[in-house]
Amino acid sequence: MLLTHGARPDAARAPRRPADTGLIGRTEELRVLDEWLRDPAVRLVTLTGAPGAGKSRLAGAAAEAVAPARTGSTAGSGVVPGAGVTAVVDCDPADPGAAVAASVRAGAAGGGRVLLLLDGCDHEARPAPVDVTRLLDTGPGVVVLATALEPLGVLGERLFPVPPLPVPPDGEYDEDTDLERLCAVPSVELFTVCAARARPGFAVTEENGRAVAGLCALLDGLPAALELAAARTRWYEPATLLSRLRDRPGQLYGGPAGAPERHRSLTALAEYGCRGLPDAERALLDRLCVYRPGFGTHALDRADEPAVDGLLDRGVLALTDRAGAEPRYAVREPFRSYRGAALEGRGELTAARDEHAERYHRLVTAAAPRLAGTEQARWLAVLGAETANVLAALEHSHARGATERAATLVLGCRQMWPARGLLREGVAWCDRLAAGVPQAAAVRLNDLGGELTAALGDPVEAVRRHRTALADGKRLGDRGLSARITAHLGAALLATGDAPGALASLEPAVAALEAVGAAGPAARATTTLAAAQHALGHSRRAADLLDRGTAALRRLGDLRGLTEARYVAALLAMSSPDRPDPDEPAADAALREALELCRDTVDLSVLPRLAEDFALLVLRRTPAQQPRVVRLITAARTLRRRTGSTPPPAHRAALEEALTGIRSRLGWSPYALAGAEGRALDATGLIAEALSAPPAPPGKATGTGEKRLTARQLQVALLVSEGLTNRQIAARLDLSEWTVVNHVRQIMRRLDCASRVQVAWAIGKWT
Structure with missing residues (x-):
């Protein structure tokens, strides 16, 4: 939470209560539409997107904004006389011709343009492209603004996709998140306004902020869904509502009595959006609805491309990242839960999840050997982006009794658990699976659990786990596996402060790993051995080992191992028995x-x-x-x-x-x-x-x-850098002027400065 100057952390914070601002979060969209509809070269604009995204409201607001002639004047509109919109006509999309002719004549008589609003061009009400073309040919001043699930397919059509409202990043809120920034997220602002209508006095607070953020993320920022959820706050607190909706968002229903039937529940909204989907698109949607939002092309086959385009056009499927190396997708709510419920009703949900788990098992298996070489960063990024789906596949495999397959996933993500900070989750999975798999897999799981426990900051427990793994692993007769575990044991012992014990484990481990050709693990163990030698005061030996390990890691392209090696280099630079002062430039370079x-x-x-x-x-x-x-x-x-x-x-x-x-x-x-x-x-x-x-x-x-400034000298130096004289500094700090003079002299000597200007430069370059 950001604190203003002078605020105390225990100060009471008043909850934020935004005003009812009507159309929320669409300022930029309205600006662009206003520009397009005032452009004489634009004849047809179609707002597309999922049902419930707010296309009709946005179209109505845009029409109101560009129709100054309703008040009889185009003054102040910035439009050249004769180019302003003089009339807005709501037309039936299925039969718009009846009201058009008279309206066009009336508009033309005023020398302006007529905006025809075709709202809801979907399904039975979807006009044929030729009918829309005929509308445009009625007169040169006709402009059509349409809303539809998909493009109308008319030559010259300008498409304006209307996405749901932005949601809080990662759907998270905690005590470190700025409450004001959370309340400014459009989806949160809309939810708050609608909830305040249902429950006067409702506000987003530090207590319910996490739940509100979670609700907005769960409902994908879809305005219709947020309004339905907000209406239920008259009964439930946001945390309770989130818990009830987490697995079944489609159970939301209600809404104003005058709302279209499709807006009365999320299930009806999803059914409306899926109506008329071609078989290929419906089949792909059914397959993808079990994927967690934010999946990559690993979920798709080459034959799926046309169906993907169709689902993107309709707003059922969304691009969540179009700037990355490969596109990423998400099935939007409420379609995800709607099609999931349909699969469950047909008894096909488990098969869809089996297929999902199999795809991610193949992905992790393919990534595992690439996580230790030159492709490490790329594959870590791939697995990191797919973490939610990997964890879902892991959970499903375990629930289906495929314990060995689940263990393969856990071990295949050996680099991902620490790199993505999933330390507790990784330890929990290691413990959960170790008892139900063959001994070789159990040994590896116990060893991995030890590594993750050490990363959590409990080296004593890590030593216990590694020793258990080592005792069981020796019975397998796998020399390379035993050497890896021994190296990990040495690292854990070093973290406990037992440098002699670490040395006793690491030296034979390095030799054994080199003997079996395990270059990567040997290089990592060598850098840990260097740290152990350094802890024992053998600085020259430590430097030689570190150079050897670092060179090997650079050749292998092991970035994570090299990060550890450079950290060890910084430790060696900061303290050495044969050097009286730390080598701060070397430590700085290594840490950078x-x-x-x-x-x-x-x-x-x-x-x-x-x-x-x-x-x-x-x-x-x-x-x-x-x-x-x-x-x-x-x-x-x-x-x-x-x-x-x-x-x-x-x-x-x-x-x-x-x-x-x-x-x-x-x-x-x-x-x-x-x-x-x-x-x-x-x-x-x-x-x-x-x-x-x-x-x-x-x-x-x-x-x-002697170069280090005391606290008082630092205060004086900062005031010198602001241009204050000795007398002004003395008054500011309640010191005698002579004391300030002495401080300035000491500062100049310690900073190797010959003038106050140089002091100001030396201090200013760091601030």
Whole structure:
């Protein structure tokens, strides 16, 4: 939640109650339609989209906006005399000819244009293209504005797709989300306005914000569905309503008595939208309705392309991402639940889910060998985008008793679980399946559970899991598997602080992995071994091992492994028994490269740790970057809360100490503002925020030892950078002028500056 200057986190927040603004979230659409309908070259505009998207209201509002002649004047409309719309005529789409001639003559007499509104050109009321053409030929001043599920197919037709209203990102809201920003999302705003009609005083609050966001996402932002759901808030709280609708959105019904029958329930709305679908499109819709929204071309066959186009035209299928490398789709509500219920009624729902699970089993099986080489980033992105469907396939396989197939999916996603931050989910699946699969699969599941547990921040439990896996794995006689588990055990032991135990596990593991030709696992284990050697004070040996492991990981193209290696390099640079001062430029360079690699893989398990260590380095090197440090640490903490991971106790204490010191120096309001900005950052924004920090000057540790400014010196330096004189600074800080002079001298000496201008530049470049 964003805090304004001077606000306290425990201050009471008044709920937001938006006014009833009529047509909500369509400002840009109205602007474009207004421009088109005033253009003499435009003769036919068709608003297309799913039923319930608000096409009729939008068309009516657009017609009202472009018809100034209803008041007898075109003044102020920005239209050349003779080009304004002088009449709007509502026509029956099935038989529009009767009212047209007289209206056109009346409009022509005024030297303007006549807008013919054909609302609901669907099914039995759909006019033939030749009839629409005949309408346009009635006179040069005729303009047709139509609404339809699909294009009318007339030459010169301008299509205007009307999508549902935008929904909150990911359909989520938590205590870190800005309530004002949530209420400004058009779907939330419409739901709030309609709910306030049914239940006076209703407002979106911090308590019900998550449920309201979930409802808007569940209903895909479809205005008709949001209105039906909002009407039920007179009985139910949003959380209860969301729970009741989660599996069966189609049960929504009601609405105003005067509404068309198709708008009286979501089932009727979906039936209207699906009426008349060709067999191929209906069959494809039935197959895709079990897919979670946001699926890629893996769900489609080449023969499906014509049917896909037809479903897109009708608004049943939506493109959720047209800017990516490949398009992504979603079956909109209410069609998804409507066709799912139809499949269930025919006894075909399980078969459709079987087919869905089989497709994703093939996808994960194909991706698994590509997740350790040069294609790692691409396939991590593929699996990351398909996470919801992979998890659905996993759940269905397990429910059907296909435990081994489910285990194959879990193990095939070995890289995906940590990279996408699904640590708790991965551990839960490992535990759930380990008892019901053959021993070889159980050993691998226990080992994977140990890795994910270590990433969660519980290395002691990770050691226990790895030891169990190792004991069971030795009975299998698979040398390579035992070596991998031993390497993972060594990493967990190192995280517990047992460097000798880690060394004892990692050295034989590296040798065994190299002997069996497992280059990738051997390179990763080598970098962990370097960290163990460093912990024992063997810095030269650690550097040699790290160089060897890093070179191997670069050759293999293992970006996740290379990220870990660069993090180890930063640790080595920051502390070494044979070097008195940290090599901050080297640590800065290593962490920056790790963050850049993380940007390619979006590895949510390692990103918080990288961001936190980078923030501490920035604070040590350039104290004037304190607001950025707060943003980075807060964003990392938010990400940890999402993934469920916790930092080691000593690291957590260092972070708390840093934040406490910053808060005392900055004051509450700037500190709270920086924290709110940090909570608003997603993973990509966190990486961008870190990489935008000025790099450390090569060969100089400007923030350490005698170069480091005290809190008071930093205050004085910041005021110098603002151009204040010594006397003004003394008055501002309630100090004597002579004390300020001494502070300025110390600042200039510590920053290697010869003038106040240079001090201002040195401080200003970091802020």
